[in-house]
Amino acid sequence: MHITQLSLTNYRNYSRLMMDLPAGPILLRGDNAHGKTNLLESIYFLSTTRSIHARADQQLINWLILKQETLPFARTEATIKTRQETFQLAITIVCEGDNLRKDIRLNGVKKRAMDVIGKLTTVMFLPEDIELITGAPAVRRRYLDSVLCQINPDYCQALSRYNKVLAQRNALLKELYKRNGNSDQLTYWDEQLAHDGATLITRRHNAILELDTMAGQRHRELSGGAESLRLHYAPSFDVFQQAKPNYQLPLLLEDLAPYTTAAPPVKEVRQTFLACLQQAHGEEINRGVTLTGPHRDDLHFLVDGIDMTLYGSRGQQRTAALSTKLAEISLMREITGEIPVLLLDDVMSELDATRRQHVIKMVEQAGQAFLTTTDWEDYDPNFRRRARLFSVIMGQVAEVTPDFN
Ligand SMILES: Nc1ncnc2c1ncn2[C@@H]1O[C@H](COP(=O)(O)OP(=O)(O)OP(=O)(O)O)[C@@H](O)[C@H]1O
Ligand SMILES: [Mg+2]
Known part of the structure; x- marks a missing residue:
């Protein structure tokens, strides 16, 4: 798929941008702070309805108009062409006093976020991708959610319900502690939580199995065949009702054996999850939080059996993160039948020659890829000749003709 037209209004430092976009690689060059990241962020925003950088959507509205106008708004809008159809997506954020309204x-036609997520699929590459390995479990869960939401609308709906039920259940747990209440009241919430939780767990499990195979291949290529990467899902309770693998190092594949086959039927996972919840009522009331469930999952990256989060070298961690992101493209392609739009923000300068080559290979297979840089020289002349070149200057983007050979 590719975006044929992009229009931004009051989006960050873009007061007004209207661009026709070619398919294939698009190289954007600009000095620091001219709007390269903002442009990629706006595309990611259309794809996921969330900003990858902003803590609050309000930050996406151009700050000059935020002060001046009574109803300040920011809009990002695009026309997208897939093999099947051409459609238009638009998100407007309107600031009404203290309230922020998002119109999608x-x-x-007005839609809910979950109805449009996954229409435009994107994979974003950032220098901080290494945090997927080095960061806290929450970073990995967020990553899984953003991938799965894009490829699976059911997942997105289940996630949204799960989070609401979780908040309500946690509130009830605190309440029960205060009132010394009866845990029978939890039964209803247990069932709700297990219903959507089981969907999340089985989908995560099966997606990770696919990512595992693809990321393993990429990692082998990137490490010149020297290393073997495995992705291993670590749900917060034993989905397979077998002994959890022991985490003594090195972790052997035999230890993971039950985890390398497809998840049990969702019904079974629901029953197991429900049993875990019921068992823990006493402790949960004392602590006022739900102790098991997908909100406590993790994902392990193992190179030759060693957990990269704990023991990886910086280079190994970077390679594992890159392999996983490259695998994400293949996963999306397999499930949706379309290669996602690639967004590479300032990543080339960080990569060595081999890694660069692999990234460029994926870029050239994609229907469209946006790559930002501060220096044309980050890309070899052959690639620059195949790409369309744009310069980004103070929130304005213009195509440039190459003056190099
Ligand atoms: N809400 C906003 N309103 C107006 N300007 C904003 C807003 N949010 C961010 N900016 C500004 O937009 C400018 C461009 O930011 P951006 O991150 O896109 O730069 P960049 O070209 O990616 O730079 P770098 O090469 O340093 O990564 C920055 O000066 C930033 O402060
Ligand atoms: Mg930037």
Whole structure:
């Protein structure tokens, strides 16, 4: 798929941008702070309805108009062409006093976020991708959620319900502690939580199995065949009702054996999850939080059996993160039948020659890829000749003709 037209209004430092976009690689060059990241962020925002950088959506509105106008808004809008169809996506954020309203439209018709996520699929590459390995479990869960939401609308709906039920259940746990209440009241919430939780767990499990195979291949290529990467899902309770693998190092594949086959049927996972919840009522009331469930999952990256989060060298961690992101493209392609739009923000300068080559290979297979840089020289002349070149200057983007050979 590719974006044929992009229009931004009051989006960050873009007061007004209207661009026709070619398919294939698009190289954007600009000095620091001219708007390269903002442009990629706006595309990611259309794809996921969330900003990858902003803590609050309000930050996406151009700050000059935020002060001046009574109803300040920011809009990002794009026309997207897939093999099947051409459609238009638009998100407007309107600031109404203390309230922020998000208006999402598909072909002009108002939609919920979960109805449009996954229409435009993207994979974003950032220098901080290494945090997928080095960061806290929450970073990995967020990553899984953002991938799975894009490829699976059911997942997105289950996640949204799960989070609401979790908050309500936690509130009830605190309440029960205060009132010394009866844990029978939890039964209803247990069932709700297990219903959607089981969907999340089985989908995560099966997606990780696929990512595992693809990331393993990429990692082998990137490490010149020297290293073997495995992705291993670590749910917060024993989904397979077998002994959890022991985490003594090195972790052997035999230890993971039950985890390398497809997840049990969702019904079974629901029953197991429900039993775990019921068992823990006493402790949960004392602590006021739900102790098991997908909100406590983790994902392990193992190179030759060693957990990269704990023991990886910086280079190994970077390679594992890159392999996983490259695998994400293949996963999306396999499930949706379309290669996602690639967004590479300032990543080339960080990569060595081999890694660069692999990234460029994926870029050239994609229907469209946006790559930002501060220096044309980060890309070899052959690639620059195949790409369309744009310069980004103070929130304005213009195509440039190459003056190098
Ligand atoms: N809400 C906003 N309103 C107006 N300007 C904003 C807003 N949010 C961010 N900016 C500004 O937009 C400018 C461009 O930011 P951006 O991150 O896109 O730069 P960049 O070209 O990626 O730079 P770098 O090469 O340093 O990564 C920055 O000066 C930033 O402060
Ligand atoms: Mg930037």
